[in-house]
Amino acid sequence: MSKGWLWLAVGAVVVGAWAARGGDSPEAAAPEKVAAPRATTSVKTPVPKPSATPSATPSPADWFADYDPAHFAVPVRKFAGRAEISPQLLMAILYNEDYKPHDPQLERSWQHFKPDAAFGIANMHRAAFDETKRRHRLAGRSWEELPDNPELAVEAAAWHLHDLAARLPSRRAGKFSKDELLALGYNTGSGNMRAFAAGAKPGSQAQSYLDRLNENWDKAGKAVTS
Numbered sequence: 001m002s003k004g005w006l007w008l009a010v011g012a013v014v015v016g017a018w019a020a021r022g023g024d025s026p027e028a029a030a031p032e033k034v035a036a037p038r039a040t041t042s043v044k045t046p047v048p049k050p051s052a053t054p055s056a057t058p059s060p061a062d063w064f065a066d067y068d069p070a071h072f073a074v075p076v077r078k079f080a081g082r083a084e085i086s087p088q089l090l091m092a093i094l095y096n097e098d099y100k101p102h103d104p105q106l107e108r109s110w111q112h113f114k115p116d117a118a119f120g121i122a123n124m125h126r127a128a129f130d131e132t133k134r135r136h137r138l139a140g141r142s143w144e145e146l147p148d149n150p151e152l153a154v155e156a157a158a159w160h161l162h163d164l165a166a167r168l169p170s171r172r173a174g175k176f177s178k179d180e181l182l183a184l185g186y187n188t189g190s191g192n193m194r195a196f197a198a199g200a201k202p203g204s205q206a207q208s209y210l211d212r213l214n215e216n217w218d219k220a221g222k223a224v225t226s
Contacts (some may be wrong), residue, residue: 025161068098070089076158077224083159085182088179092217095216095220096209097121098121107142119143119146121146121153122146132163133156164190167190168194168197169180170192172198176196184196
């Protein structure tokens with residue numbers, strides 16, 4: 001399936017849906033996130049089976065042909081370990097963020113309509129990436145690389161979750177687990193995360209994000225342990 005055909009056939013639908021949705025990603029101002037329609041086609045390009053010793057990430061041509069966050073289990077485990085966060089949490093967030101096509105050309109085309117839209121398989125805004133870059137070993141890397149570099153997207157998301165964990169209060173009054181709070185922080189920002197930790201009730205779309213995380217939890221666990 002050529003990327004040019006995808007933009008002609010699907011671009012108008014995706015652009016219209018994203019425009020209505022308004023966009024959302026780490027450090028969003030409010031817990032509002034609506035899933036956009038996925039690109040579909042009757043012909044699916046097969047993804048080469050992994051070798052006995054898989055590489056860190058598939059090539060963009062392979063991962064977009066049949067996108068599945070499980071393709072990135074190796075970098076998820078690696079960077080979650082370095083950032084001292086749960087690999088299952090990181091993988092579940094990638095599943096939460098796969099609601100839109102992650103084709104690099106399509107993401108960049110969307111930037112012409114919404115310059116502050118998120119980039120990459122972890123759907124990070126520039127501000128969240130740049131803050132993470134300043135704190136960790138991402139010198140010389142750029143937010144503009146994320147659509148073409150899923151491994152960098154995973155690394156940045158892992159360190160962003162690490163930083164959110166450092167902002168959690170030591171004493172929490174709410175009903176949410178640490179991983180649930182980190183997922184809410186990834187979706188709505190650290191300020192909202194701390195409010196939820198103190199007992200505030202999430203809005204409907206933040207709750208929807210959390211519900212999807214819980215739905216994806218077992219699948220994410222299998223992906224990072226297989």
